[in-house]
Amino acid sequence: MTTPRPWISRKRHWIPLALLAAGVSFAVVATLSPWPAALLIRALFEQSAAKTVAEMQPYVPASGLDAQLDVAYADGGADTTFDVFSPSGSTEPLPTVVWIHGGAWISGSSRNVDPYVRILASKGYTTVALNYTVAPDATYPVALTQLNDALAFLVAHADEYRIDPDRIVIAGDSAGSQYTSQLATMITSPVYAEKVGLTPALSPDQLRAVILTCGIYDVSGIPDAPGLGGWGFRVSLWAYLGTKDWSNTPGGELMSTLDDVTADFPTTWITGGNGDPLTATQSIPLAEKLSSLGVDVTTVFYPDDHVPSLPHEYQFHLDDADAQAALTSMEAFLGKVTG
Numbered sequence: 001m002t003t004p005r006p007w008i009s010r011k012r013h014w015i016p017l018a019l020l021a022a023g024v025s026f027a028v029v030a031t032l033s034p035w036p037a038a039l040l041i042r043a044l045f046e047q048s049a050a051k052t053v054a055e056m057q058p059y060v061p062a063s064g065l066d067a068q069l070d071v072a073y074a075d076g077g078a079d080t081t082f083d084v085f086s087p088s089g090s091t092e093p094l095p096t097v098v099w100i101h102g103g104a105w106i107s108g109s110s111r112n113v114d115p116y117v118r119i120l121a122s123k124g125y126t127t128v129a130l131n132y133t134v135a136p137d138a139t140y141p142v143a144l145t146q147l148n149d150a151l152a153f154l155v156a157h158a159d160e161y162r163i164d165p166d167r168i169v170i171a172g173d174s175a176g177s178q179y180t181s182q183l184a185t186m187i188t189s190p191v192y193a194e195k196v197g198l199t200p201a202l203s204p205d206q207l208r209a210v211i212l213t214c215g216i217y218d219v220s221g222i223p224d225a226p227g228l229g230g231w232g233f234r235v236s237l238w239a240y241l242g243t244k245d246w247s248n249t250p251g252g253e254l255m256s257t258l259d260d261v262t263a264d265f266p267t268t269w270i271t272g273g274n275g276d277p278l279t280a281t282q283s284i285p286l287a288e289k290l291s292s293l294g295v296d297v298t299t300v301f302y303p304d305d306h307v308p309s310l311p312h313e314y315q316f317h318l319d320d321a322d323a324q325a326a327l328t329s330m331e332a333f334l335g336k337v338t339g
Helices: 009-019 026-030 035-059 114-123 141-157 175-188 190-196 226-240 250-255 278-291 321-338
Strands: 065-072 079-087 094-100 126-130 161-175 207-213 267-271 297-300
Touching: 026 035, 026 094, 035 114, 035 226, 079 114, 079 250, 094 114, 094 141, 114 126, 114 321, 126 141, 141 161, 141 175, 141 297, 161 226, 161 297, 175 207, 190 250, 190 321, 207 297, 207 321, 226 250, 267 278, 267 321, 297 321
Parallel strands: 094 126, 094 161, 161 207, 207 267, 267 297
Antiparallel strands: 065 079, 079 126
16 A cells, blocks of 8 residues: 655645644644644544455455556656556457546545456456546546546557557446546536547547446535544545635536436446445436436445445445445446456
């Protein structure tokens, strides 16, 4: 995993740091800047991610894969790199899964999802795990622009990495799923792309499908969301969008892809656990919206009383039968849309 960015050395936070050093309470400083709370949340997420990576590791093939790590797609240092995997033994281009990691927009790296995409690569795909600059190190639209640039780089260098540029699937988990839905909406809706102000790197014909796991597709209710989870989302979005009143910004509005998807949205595989509050408020409404538009949608959802209760990012907990079943479903979906 990448080394956590030490917030105390960041020039942008010298004021919060000075205030803390002067004895001003954490609560007071947190009302002035998202950095203290965002970095606390980041640390907790990184601890959880490390445990999940360790849990996935036994299921990763021990051999049979070629790997290139930390490949630069732009000049932003470690933030603008990717890891790429493909089956050993041949050189032909393969259908390609590009995975965008989650982490509430403020944490995470490609290493968090490398075990999962290695597993997918072993099934006959080229897989790519992207990095981008997390907040508050950079604010919207830096990461979205980087991800679009990464897709352009992958297409331009497809022959070097065994990528079939006409058979690409974009995938993501949690915040990465939000990015995935935003990129896919840009690619398939010129009206939305114009609103965002980016020229999509892929054409609709190149994007075969999307995979959305435990994502966020409508942030309109987050300002009023209760409890610790609501507070955490508000801090993360303050950090990501660059202002405490983020809900009234263009970026805040454009994040809610539920409002902008069209009938041309790609074929979709979408899941969320029954113990994840985001499933009922985010994943199921998007799946229903896409289905009502006539989009081909494969859903993997669970009844409320399903046992065990499946948490956020359940799909990575491969010791559990439901995670294994979701992986099997995902693999079947990939075979259908890329075959």
